[in-house]
Structures are given as C-alpha cells and as structure tokens.
Amino acid sequence: MSRWKNKIGKAILAVAFLTTTMVAGTATTASAAVPQANLDLAVKSAILVEASTGKILYQNNPDVPLPPASMTKMMTEYLVMEAIKENKIKWDQKVKVSDYAFYIAKKSDSSGVYLNSGEEFTVGDLYQAMAIVSANDATVLLAETVGGSEPNFVVEMNKKAQELGMKSTHFLTSSGLPASELGPYAPADTANDNVMTARDAAILARALIRDYPDALKYSQIPRLTFRPGQKNELKKANYNWMLKGLPAEYPGADGLKTGSTEQAKYCFTGTAQRDGMRLISVVMGADTEMKRFAETKKLFDYGFSNFKLTKKQAANTPVAGFESVPVKKGVELNVPAVPSSDVTVLTKVGEEGQFNPKVTVQDLTAPVKKGQVIGKVMYQAADAVEADYLQPADFQKGGIDLVAANDVEEASWIRLFFRSIGTFFSNLFSSIIGK
Known part of the structure; x- marks a missing residue:
C-alpha cells in the first residue's frame, strides 16, 4: 500500500x-x-x-x-x-x-x-x-x-x-x-x-x-x-x-x-x-x-x-595582425599561422561586446611541419576578470591552437651563411643612416 x-x-x-x-x-x-x-x-x-x-x-x-x-x-x-x-x-x-x-x-x-x-x-x-x-x-x-x-x-x-x-x-x-x-x-x-x-x-x-x-x-x-x-x-x-x-x-x-x-x-x-x-x-x-x-x-x-x-574566427583563416610566426634556420623566415578550429566566444544575446584576439606563439626552429602546433589564439572580453570563470585556468589558458599552414624546411649552411652576411650589412647600414 x-x-x-x-x-x-x-x-x-x-x-x-x-x-x-x-x-x-x-x-x-x-x-x-x-x-x-x-x-x-x-x-x-x-x-x-x-x-x-x-x-x-x-x-x-x-x-x-x-x-x-x-x-x-x-x-x-x-x-x-x-x-x-x-x-x-x-x-x-x-x-x-x-x-x-x-x-x-x-x-x-x-x-x-x-x-x-x-x-x-x-x-x-x-x-x-x-x-x-x-x-x-x-x-x-x-x-x-x-x-x-x-x-x-x-x-x-x-x-x-x-x-x-x-x-x-x-x-x-x-x-x-x-x-x-x-x-x-x-x-x-x-x-x-x-x-x-x-x-x-x-x-x-x-x-x-x-x-x-x-x-x-x-x-x-x-x-x-x-x-x-x-x-x-x-x-x-x-x-x-x-x-x-x-x-x-x-x-x-x-x-x-x-x-x-x-x-x-x-x-x-x-x-x-x-x-x-x-x-x-x-x-x-x-x-x-x-x-x-x-x-x-x-x-x-x-x-x-x-x-x-558566437564565431569570431574561422578555422584555417589567418588572424589579423598575427598572420605568421618567425622561424629560425628555415628556408623561409616565417610560417603562415592559422587556427586549428573555429574560435568562438560567449556573448550575451543582442550584445556583441568588445573581444580582442590574444595570441601567444612558440619560439620556432626549422624544420616545421604543416599542422604543427605553433601557438594559441583566444578572444576575451576587454573587461573579463578571473572571477568570471569556473577555474583560473579557464581565464588564463583558454583558446584554440594555432598551427602551421605550410611546411618550412631547414635551410642549408650556405643559405644561412649568406643570410647572416646580408643581415650584418643591413644592420650596419641602418646604424649609419641612424647616426
């Protein structure tokens, strides 16, 4: 019962x-x-x-x-x-x-x-x-x-x-x-x-x-x-x-x-x-x-x-102002950088807000492979504070991987030798002009 x-x-x-x-x-x-x-x-x-x-x-x-x-x-x-x-x-x-x-x-x-x-x-x-x-x-x-x-x-x-x-x-x-x-x-x-x-x-x-x-x-x-x-x-x-x-x-x-x-x-x-x-x-x-x-x-x-x-940045599309990352000892001096996936932000309905890209990149030395993680990109509201998030890491370490869009091969010693000479004279000329 x-x-x-x-x-x-x-x-x-x-x-x-x-x-x-x-x-x-x-x-x-x-x-x-x-x-x-x-x-x-x-x-x-x-x-x-x-x-x-x-x-x-x-x-x-x-x-x-x-x-x-x-x-x-x-x-x-x-x-x-x-x-x-x-x-x-x-x-x-x-x-x-x-x-x-x-x-x-x-x-x-x-x-x-x-x-x-x-x-x-x-x-x-x-x-x-x-x-x-x-x-x-x-x-x-x-x-x-x-x-x-x-x-x-x-x-x-x-x-x-x-x-x-x-x-x-x-x-x-x-x-x-x-x-x-x-x-x-x-x-x-x-x-x-x-x-x-x-x-x-x-x-x-x-x-x-x-x-x-x-x-x-x-x-x-x-x-x-x-x-x-x-x-x-x-x-x-x-x-x-x-x-x-x-x-x-x-x-x-x-x-x-x-x-x-x-x-x-x-x-x-x-x-x-x-x-x-x-x-x-x-x-x-x-x-x-x-x-x-x-x-x-x-x-x-x-x-x-x-x-x-809200999507702020499409995957495989360069972030304005952060289109490439320097590469040491490479055939190219830079490698194009793109987000590995779409970058989204949480917004209030009807309020887009001000979100600025925050990009961190790695110190790269050739060779670099296409798709290799080379940095992070995160969009965060200008007035965001740590207390707005469940954990400190959500505020500090969020974001999407930036990856290399192309391969960059390691440069030969001859290329690096002549590049260093060119850099030396370029810096010398700039210092003379500056004076």
Whole structure:
C-alpha cells in the first residue's frame, strides 16, 4: 500500500510541476528581452556554467561546502571510466556481489538494484545501475573492484579531486551515503563526512563529460531494466526527471546526477545542450524532489535565453595582425599561422561586446611541419576578470591552437651563411643612416 501511495504522490507532484512549467514558460517568453540575473532560487547554493569556456553565468553561494549526497557518484563514475581506459578493469569483467554491497542492498531506505549474495554482474551492468538509477549497492561494489576496498578507493577520490582543482571537497564514501548509515562498514574516521561545493560539483561534472564523453551516453538513459529476462528483473526510472519522457522533461537535457539525503535535502547537477552550447548547472539543498528540477529549469532557461556562442574566427583563416610566426634556420623566415578550429566566444544575446584576439606563439626552429602546433589564439572580453570563470585556468589558458599552414624546411649552411652576411650589412647600414 505504501508503494502505491508513493507512486500516487509522485504523480501529483509531476502534474503540479508541469502546470507550473507551462505558466513559467509563458512568463519567460514575455520577458525574454529583459534578462533577469536575480533568479530567486529556493536552494542553499547554485551555479550555472557554459561548458566550453568555463564562464559562470549565475552563482549563489557557490563556495559553501554542503553534503552532496549521490552527486558524489560523479567521482566514482570518473574513476571507473579512468580504470577502464587504463585497462585496470574491463566493461565485460564479471564481479561477484560482496558482503558490503549486499548489506547496502538490504537497506530499505537506500537506492539500489537489490544485489543478492552470490550473484555476478559485469562492470558495465553495475556502471549503468550507478549512473542511471543511482544504485548505492552497485556503486560500492564498483569502488571495491577498482580500489580493492572502499577506503582505498576513497583515497583515490580525494586525490583526483585535488588534481581537478576541487578545493573545498572531501569524500568519505563512494556512494555519497553518510557514514552514519553504513553500520559495520562505516569508515574508521568519521569526523569529516562527504562535503562538496556547487563550484566543485560543476568542476567535476565538466571534467567527467570532457574526459569521458561516454558518461553522457549512460546518464541520458531515462529507464533501466536490470537483470533483463530473469525472474527477478527490475525496472526503474532515472532519478533525473528532466530527461525525455520523465515528469520534468527539458529539451536538450542529457545528464547528470541527482542526490538526496536527510542532511543534503535535494540536490542536482544537470547538463543540457542546445544550438551547440552546453550548460552545466548545480543546485544544492532544495526542499523537495521536484523543486530541484524547477530551480534547474530556471537556470537553464536563463542561460539559453540570454547567452550564445558566437564565431569570431574561422578555422584555417589567418588572424589579423598575427598572420605568421618567425622561424629560425628555415628556408623561409616565417610560417603562415592559422587556427586549428573555429574560435568562438560567449556573448550575451543582442550584445556583441568588445573581444580582442590574444595570441601567444612558440619560439620556432626549422624544420616545421604543416599542422604543427605553433601557438594559441583566444578572444576575451576587454573587461573579463578571473572571477568570471569556473577555474583560473579557464581565464588564463583558454583558446584554440594555432598551427602551421605550410611546411618550412631547414635551410642549408650556405643559405644561412649568406643570410647572416646580408643581415650584418643591413644592420650596419641602418646604424649609419641612424647616426
């Protein structure tokens, strides 16, 4: 009976959300010409970022450490993908259900796929259960598979967080479950439980889909069938209700991770893509399951309505004022330089702004090969500051590779000898004229 009450309750919430969405959508269309940065979000913290540039479009208490709940699993996903890339584990590798995973599976208040003692599943099966339906039992089993034990795996989680620049994050469990819920499997030191900031969650989400794009292939699956065709087959919907066909469907949404515990309330790291622009959003501490999606919708609507990516420089077209780069000891003295791909900038709709090319080039010595990286080009707003970006590197090291448009062969010693004589007399003549 309680299960049916739960389903009916969620259906009522879904109808309420959709009604609110239709009303809010009308208001957004009417006021689209006047973007409002004050979104009045009912959450403890939030951030909205454009993925390719790292530009922050909205933030509210982004650096306050809070319990992340199952958003923690984004780091577990990252490390599993990394282990597969490094051939430490394989997608089709069979894994036997451990005592710890079985203990978590038996917890009635824990999200899972009800792993049974004695069962075996592939790494791929377990990853899908983790990424699609936030299965805590599958997550801890993957952590044990990669790290040997969850404590060992958590050490790697915290190490990777530092490498990625997540400055205010601490992991204690692989699943995001509080240590107090792990019974005999709780870590020895529980003084510092899982915490993450909205900024760090955005950094992690961006790194996951940048380094392992296949993560989105799984996160966008709206429903999972676990143990297909078996007597104990299980069907569950993705907890990300913004995916296609689910109650809070949002066009372009394809990830990434929800989270909820009594301490964290309701959290969500979302991502959506439209017209070639990907947004990453984080909301933490919403009061209800639906509220986290309603507040995320506000962020996405604001981002897609008010910002766009604009092409400032076409690929293989010289940048004005930086058409070539000097080459030492070459048959030619310079090599033509062109961007390896289109250079785009993030602009506000209706405002082109002032963007000046910033070019850095390498000290080149022949031979130089066509297509060789010889520098960087970046367009940045004249008033841009580091605080506008998710991480300092986005402000300091962004840009597109400049590459050599032609080969430049190494000059013979005779050519270099006569060139040096010509240069000597040219400099001598110039100094005489100058006097």
